[in-house]
Amino acid sequence: MRITALETLCLSRMHEPERQWITAQYRTVKADCTIIQARTDEGLVGIGEASAYGGSSRIAEWVDWLAPTLVGKDALDPATAPHPNGRDRAHDTAVAGIDCALWDLRGKAEGKRVSELLGESPAASVPMYASSGCRYDWRDRPEQLIEEALGYVEEGFPAMKFRIGTHWEWDGVTVDRFLGLARELHQAVAGRMALALDGNCRLTMEEAMPIAKELDRLGFAWLEEPIPWRDIDGYAALAAAVDMPVTGGESFTTLEQFRPYIEKRAYDIVQPDAGICGLTELTRIAEMAAHHGLKLYPHSWHNGLMAMVHAQAIAALPNLEILEVCQIQGPLQWGIAAEPPEMEGGRLYLPDRPGLGMELAENLTERFPYIEGHYAVTLDRWPRS
Numbered sequence: 001m002r003i004t005a006l007e008t009l010c011l012s013r014m015h016e017p018e019r020q021w022i023t024a025q026y027r028t029v030k031a032d033c034t035i036i037q038a039r040t041d042e043g044l045v046g047i048g049e050a051s052a053y054g055g056s057s058r059i060a061e062w063v064d065w066l067a068p069t070l071v072g073k074d075a076l077d078p079a080t081a082p083h084p085n086g087r088d089r090a091h092d093t094a095v096a097g098i099d100c101a102l103w104d105l106r107g108k109a110e111g112k113r114v115s116e117l118l119g120e121s122p123a124a125s126v127p128m129y130a131s132s133g134c135r136y137d138w139r140d141r142p143e144q145l146i147e148e149a150l151g152y153v154e155e156g157f158p159a160m161k162f163r164i165g166t167h168w169e170w171d172g173v174t175v176d177r178f179l180g181l182a183r184e185l186h187q188a189v190a191g192r193m194a195l196a197l198d199g200n201c202r203l204t205m206e207e208a209m210p211i212a213k214e215l216d217r218l219g220f221a222w223l224e225e226p227i228p229w230r231d232i233d234g235y236a237a238l239a240a241a242v243d244m245p246v247t248g249g250e251s252f253t254t255l256e257q258f259r260p261y262i263e264k265r266a267y268d269i270v271q272p273d274a275g276i277c278g279l280t281e282l283t284r285i286a287e288m289a290a291h292h293g294l295k296l297y298p299h300s301w302h303n304g305l306m307a308m309v310h311a312q313a314i315a316a317l318p319n320l321e322i323l324e325v326c327q328i329q330g331p332l333q334w335g336i337a338a339e340p341p342e343m344e345g346g347r348l349y350l351p352d353r354p355g356l357g358m359e360l361a362e363n364l365t366e367r368f369p370y371i372e373g374h375y376a377v378t379l380d381r382w383p384r385s
């Protein structure tokens with residue numbers, strides 16, 4: 001089966017004002033989705049989602065540039081997929097989307113789910129965690145975080161991950177004030193749902209250490225990217241200081257980039273994203289992590305097709321456990337699917353369909369026309385003393 005064309009579908013949807021979300025100094029005003037379609041001479045089409053963080057139009061340019069070297073090649077030969085290089089984010093996300101589309105094709109050609117291609121006896125469903133907690137504003141009702149969390153408890157999610165809120169300097173937020181909110185949240189949830197915190201690399205080491213120790217005492221499930229990602233020794237010190245896993249690596253595109261973090265035990269759990277590094281590279285990272293006794297919790301933001309590739313990997317690979325599902329992407333997230341998978345009681349059930357298990361809905365470019373520009377606007381607020 002030969003590849004005949006590679007196409008990029010760029011989709012967007014403006015958030016309604018009340019659905020815009022704010023974190024750090026950014027207000028996110030739209031949702032984006034970038035899907036690569038690999039067409040073949042036998043009529044089968046493979047689809048894969050590239051992380052929109054690579055920039056939809058730049059990803060499309062890279063796909064067009066790579067296409068002439070892939071057209072005519074055997075779609076079912078794993079060697080056909082191009083590799084991420086660890087240097088150019090748009091290139092690597094384009095490659096990741098192509099790689100996922102080729103996995104979808106291989107599954108469809110063999111009549112098997114991708115999870116069946118990856119493992120012996122894959123699970124039929126995977127647990128999901130609610131990924132959000134990035135709507136609360138330190139200036140205006142930060143307790144919105146707790147109300148949001150209680151909604152996820154109601155929905156049956158086994159876990160939730162939240163962020164550290166708006167820019168701390170605007171409102172004089174301190175470690176103590178942050179931990180006050182974290183303790184309130186922990187108390188409100190009262191053991192009904194596990195909690196994890198994503199620092200988005202925003203904390204200093206002086207802030208991160210007391211936060212890590214207190215969240216460890218509260219029994220948090222993990223602490224993600226607390227400090228700038230380059231500080232490998234800082235990560236290793238945090239990981240050594242607490243029992244709670246310290247995690248990271250969502251923006252890395254190659255196994256080589258993970259290597260020093262794995263060797264120095266800077267991460268207890270690695271978090272590659274198949275929409276950024278490709279499923280092939282993710283399986284290599286998973287294997288190396290397993291060799292070092294580490295787990296892999298895939299980073300999975302954005303839309304449903306990306307969730308499906310991660311669900312297939314979690315169902316099949318031994319050291320993958322839980323699926324991140326973004327809660328604030330809006331109707332675009334599953335609106336791309338002809339038929340979204342069943343999600344119930346905090347679990348996603350893998351559809352009984354070959355490949356990644358998702359077909360695209362009709363008329364996507366009419367329903368979600370691409371909107372140029374960055375997904376967020378930078379806010380400029382006067383600090384309050």
Ligand SMILES: [Mg+2]
Binds near residue numbers: 198200224225250299
């Ligand atoms: Mg993260």
